[in-house]
Amino acid sequence: MSRFSDDTAFRQALDELDIVQQRDVGALMIEGLLSLTGDGRVSRALGVARDPNAGDDARLAALKSVKAAALDSHARCGADSDWAQQADYFVARAAVACLSDQVLSHGKGPAWQTAVSCRMAKACVAAEEDADQNGAEIERQYKILTDYLNIR
Amino acid sequence: MSAPTVEKGIRFIKEQIDAPVASFFSACVHCGLCADACQFYQETKDPRYIPINKLEPMRRLWEQEYTLLGMIKSLVGLSKPVTEQDFKDWETLVYDGCSLCGRCSLVCPVGNDISDMIRKIREGFAAAGYAPEELVGASTRAVQIGSPMGVRLPALQAQIRHLKTNTGLDVSLDQQGAEYMVLLSSMEIMNFPEYLEAIACIMKQAGKSWTISSTAFEATNSGVQIGVSDIARELVLRVVNAAEELQVKTVISPECGHAFTAIRWDGPNLIGRAYKFRVQHILEVLDELRTQGLLKTKGVEKARLTFHDPCQLVRKGGVVEPPRNLLRMVADNFVEMQDHGAMNWCCSGGGGVSANERAEPLKFTAFKRKKRQLEELDVDMLVTACANCRITIEEGLEENDMELPVVGLTEMLAEHLDLDESSGEAGS
Numbered sequence: 001m002s003r004f005s006d007d008t009a010f011r012q013a014l015d016e017l018d019i020v021q022q023r024d025v026g027a028l029m030i031e032g033l034l035s036l037t038g039d040g041r042v043s044r045a046l047g048v049a050r051d052p053n054a055g056d057d058a059r060l061a062a063l064k065s066v067k068a069a070a071l072d073s074h075a076r077c078g079a080d081s082d083w084a085q086q087a088d089y090f091v092a093r094a095a096v097a098c099l100s101d102q103v104l105s106h107g108k109g110p111a112w113q114t115a116v117s118c119r120m121a122k123a124c125v126a127a128e129e130d131a132d133q134n135g136a137e138i139e140r141q142y143k144i145l146t147d148y149l150n151i152r
Numbered sequence: 153m154s155a156p157t158v159e160k161g162i163r164f165i166k167e168q169i170d171a172p173v174a175s176f177f178s179a180c181v182h183c184g185l186c187a188d189a190c191q192f193y194q195e196t197k198d199p200r201y202i203p204i205n206k207l208e209p210m211r212r213l214w215e216q217e218y219t220l221l222g223m224i225k226s227l228v229g230l231s232k233p234v235t236e237q238d239f240k241d242w243e244t245l246v247y248d249g250c251s252l253c254g255r256c257s258l259v260c261p262v263g264n265d266i267s268d269m270i271r272k273i274r275e276g277f278a279a280a281g282y283a284p285e286e287l288v289g290a291s292t293r294a295v296q297i298g299s300p301m302g303v304r305l306p307a308l309q310a311q312i313r314h315l316k317t318n319t320g321l322d323v324s325l326d327q328q329g330a331e332y333m334v335l336l337s338s339m340e341i342m343n344f345p346e347y348l349e350a351i352a353c354i355m356k357q358a359g360k361s362w363t364i365s366s367t368a369f370e371a372t373n374s375g376v377q378i379g380v381s382d383i384a385r386e387l388v389l390r391v392v393n394a395a396e397e398l399q400v401k402t403v404i405s406p407e408c409g410h411a412f413t414a415i416r417w418d419g420p421n422l423i424g425r426a427y428k429f430r431v432q433h434i435l436e437v438l439d440e441l442r443t444q445g446l447l448k449t450k451g452v453e454k455a456r457l458t459f460h461d462p463c464q465l466v467r468k469g470g471v472v473e474p475p476r477n478l479l480r481m482v483a484d485n486f487v488e489m490q491d492h493g494a495m496n497w498c499c500s501g502g503g504g505v506s507a508n509e510r511a512e513p514l515k516f517t518a519f520k521r522k523k524r525q526l527e528e529l530d531v532d533m534l535v536t537a538c539a540n541c542r543i544t545i546e547e548g549l550e551e552n553d554m555e556l557p558v559v560g561l562t563e564m565l566a567e568h569l570d571l572d573e574s575s576g577e578a579g580s
Contacts, residue, residue, distance in 0.1 A: 007317070007318065064555070067550070068550055071543075071546055071547055071550050074342075074343050074543060075301060075338075075339070075342040075343055076286075076506065076507060076509075076543075077301075077339055077501075077506045077507045077539075077540050077543065078286050078287065078289070078290035078300050078301065078374065078377075078504070078506075078507030079286065079290075079301060079507070080289065080293060080301065080302050081299075081301045081302040081303050081307070081338070081342060083307065086342055089343070108567070116318060119314060119317070119318070120314060120345055123310050123311065123313070123314045126310055127306065127307040127310045134313055134314060134317045135317075138317065
């Protein structure tokens with residue numbers, strides 16, 4: 001059962017994790033959404049994010065590759081919208097957030113930013129319908145953090 | 153609309169030759185300053201990209217139809233008629249090789265608005281069927297769906313739900329009598345949802361009432377980009393009708409350059425009357441809130457950062473100081489590019505260039521000017537206020553293997569809001 005009932009406590013718990021742990025949790029959140037992206041750069045980058053022994057060079061290389069993935073998948077100005085493809089973009093953006101330095105996250109922790117982009121990815125899937133998939137994604141994220149904290 | 157033909161294209165170009173255009177052609181002294189000002193020419197050194205040359209078909213029609221010498225030349229068979237080949241040859245010059253940035257117009261010593269003439273010649277190219285297919289598609293979707301990217305109301309509603317979940321803040325659609333009506337660009341809805349979140353947080357702190365129209369939330373005006381005034385007029389009218397129906401005081405144009413030009417400057421001329429409301433760019437609104445003491449921030453960015461002025465905002469819109477006033481609130485190491493403000497260089501993707509896939513290699517060539525500007529400064533972060541500039545610059549940086557975060561100014565300000573200093577309760 002999840003120990004979180006709202007985002008305030010969830011975000012605070014994420015922010016209290018150190019940067020390596022934030023990347024670990026962020027990567028776990030993204031892993032559950034890999035079916036939304038066909039870009040191998042994202043899954044490879046998650047391997048680096050979850051590796052506590054990965055050095056800065058490896059992380060920066062992974063970050064560069066997922067930034068490229070995000071750029072490649074963004075909706076071009078004036079292009080016909082394809083929300084399924086746009087989920088791809090937000091999964092890549094989640095990976096960018098997950099691998100970014102705290103200082104470049106404009107005051108938001110990487111794990112929280114990852115969580116927000118993951119939610120946008122799920123929102124994209126439902127974008128053309130009047131349906132709300134946010135709730136299920138949020139519950140999934142709460143459970144991931146709860147499990148992570150329980151085994152830590 | 154009838155099918156495009158070359159004859160129709162020629163007729164449309166002739167119709168664009170009004171008194172200002174005629175006087176501009178008469179006044180051109182062939183000084184070449186517009187060439188110095190154009191990054192498409194400067195970075196390629198291809199004389200076809202000299203701004204005044206992009207207007208050559210229009211100049212020939214003007215000469216043949218409206219000058220004595222040109223009429224005589226036509227009578228004796230010495231003039232060169234505009235043909236389908238000219239449309240083929242010039243299409244890439246007027247669409248791919250011009251971002252409508254307006255730098256050429258600003259430096260012209262006789263005051264020729266070359267950039268506006270290029271927008272006008274596009275009317276003829278679109279009517280002749282010589283316009284990039286992406287812009288044709290975007291314009292069609294804008295008319296039929298209400299968004300050039302086909303973004304429909306349920307997609308916006310999904311974003312609003314997402315915003316509510318993440319922040320607890322709600323957005324009221326179609327709120328009668330709200331002070332502000334916020335427009336969004338499809339680019340923001342699809343790529344940068346943080347913009348809407350930033351607006352919600354800022355308005356909450358400022359205690360201002362605001363709304364979004366469910367029938368006219370789109371700011372982007374593809375009619376202006378492709379050069380079809382009928383479409384541009386129709387898109388402006390949708391916003392005007394919604395704003396007047398909701399009786400809002402101010403319509404806020406988003407972080408999108410040409411959307412601001414379309415609704416703020418072109419709009420009243422397109423519909424033939426003044427608005428019953430004010431139009432402001434989001435940065436003008438934020439700066440006004442700052443001067444009223446309604447924008448309270450805390451903390452500053454330590455990174456060395458600079459600001460990229462979107463052409464439509466600074467050169468055509470005159471919004472020069474607001475972004476700088478706002479940056480000074482949240483950045484203590486803000487540095488200017490050598491050419492900044494009104495003389496800033498374009499991101500290279502404006503005026504429909506970034507939508508035009510065929511133009512990508514040329515766009516990256518023209519981006520080299522921005523690249524050099526950034527290399528000279530050696531900054532850690534770039535801030536801008538246009539979703540299209542943002543994506544274009546990110547692509548240019550990636551192409552040139554440069555690492556530099558690019559962020560929107562509204563979003564950056566929202567990150568620094570002092571939430572203990574709320575001015576009111578209104579929100580949306």
